Amino acid sequence: xxxxxxxxxxxxxxxxxxxxxxxxxxxxxxxxxxxxxxxxxxxxxxxxxxxxxxxxxxxxxxxxxxxxxxxxxxxxxxxxxxxxx
Numbered sequence: 138x139x140x141x142x143x144x145x146x147x148x149x150x151x152x153x154x155x156x157x158x159x160x161x162x163x164x165x166x167x168x169x170x171x172x173x174x175x176x177x178x179x180x181x182x183x184x185x186x187x188x189x190x191x192x193x194x195x196x197x198x199x200x201x202x203x204x205x206x207x208x209x210x211x212x213x214x215x216x217x218x219x220x221x222x
Contacts, residue, residue, distance in 0.1 A: 166193060196221070 138146075149155045173195055174186040188196040199207060204220045211218040 170195075 170189055170193075173189065177184050177186050177197065183200050185198045186195050187198060188194065197207075204222055208218045208220050
């Protein structure tokens with residue numbers, strides 16, 4: 138990291154802007170995380186959402202035989218999903 142980048146980062150931290158950014162990001166991601174299970178249940182009640190408290194990911198347990206079509210449909214929408222099969 139260059140000296141200019143280090144000085145910029147130091148100012149970002151000491152000014153309190155970094156703390157504000159982190160708090161804002163946490164709130165934004167918490168709202169998204171909390172909305173996901175409700176949206177999934179509304180659109181596909183047979184799907185369960187797990188692993189959501191562990192970070193910025195979730196595991197959706199799909200009925201047998203649905204995984205490939207769901208992953209493909211998500212890709213068409215620009216979403217990055219990975220199957221577990």
